[in-house]
Amino acid sequence: MIAFLWAQDKNGAIGYKGTLPWYLPNDLKFFKQMTINNAVVMGRKTFEGMNKRPLPDRINIILTTDLNYQAEGVKIMHSREEVLDFAKDYSGDTFITGGAKVFSFFMDDVDVLHRTMIEGEFEGDTFIPEIDWTKWKLEKIEEGVLDERNKYPHVFETYARKK
Template identity: 55%
Template sequence: MLAAIWAQDEQGTIGKENRLPWHLPNDLKFFKQMTEDNTIIMGRKTFEGMGGRPLPNRQTIVLTRDKAYHANGVIVFHTVEEVLEYAKNFSGITFIAGGSAVYEDFLPYCDVLYRTVIHHSFDGDTKFPAVVWDDWTLINLSVGEQDEKNSYAYQFETYQRKVAAD
């Protein structure tokens, strides 16, 4: 199964200078909980923006056009087709985890979307690509808990792709 997972502000901002423009520990916990023991796919800039090292307890795949690119502890793919073939043969969930161009490439193939919406507006340079929401059904919504460490209102949303009618 192929799924996209991301956090965004109310304007669709997902990043600034290849990093998250906010600090929301509960969203990071959600990301960890969802992706552990699965595979995450990200572009080279996103991977390097996270420190250039794989996250523990999950397979990391870096997607890049640079045929000479190498990073320790990750698989490097160069095409969408390589990722789709991998996902087809992987028994767990293959999560698309950024950046914007990678999300755009894979949205047509995703079965499920996991979106965290932060009810705030941040300065950023990267937006999530346009989603045709008519193709998706909201199957779960839960309001996140605000506290001293999670100072923004936010919610977790899960969408499933609608099955096309015959």
């Protein structure tokens, strides 16, 4: 299965200056639960926004057009087709985790969307590409817990592609 996994504010912002525009531990925990022992695909800029540190206990795939790009502890791929071939043969799930350009490459290939919707408006310079929501059915919605560490109202949503 190939899925998108992202968090956004109500304006569709997903990033600001190479990082997340918010701090929401519940979402980080959700991300880890979903991706652990699976594969995550991200663009070079997203990876570099994480200080080029691979996520532990996951296959980290960095998608870049730079044929000379190197980083430790990750698989480097250079095309959408290369990622799709990997996902087809991989026994686990493959999560597309950003950034915006990478999401747009795989828009027609994903089966499931996992979105954390954060009720708020944040400064953003990177936005989730337009999604045709008529092609998706909401399967699950779960309210995120608000507490002293998780200050923004949020919900976890899972959508399946309509047949």
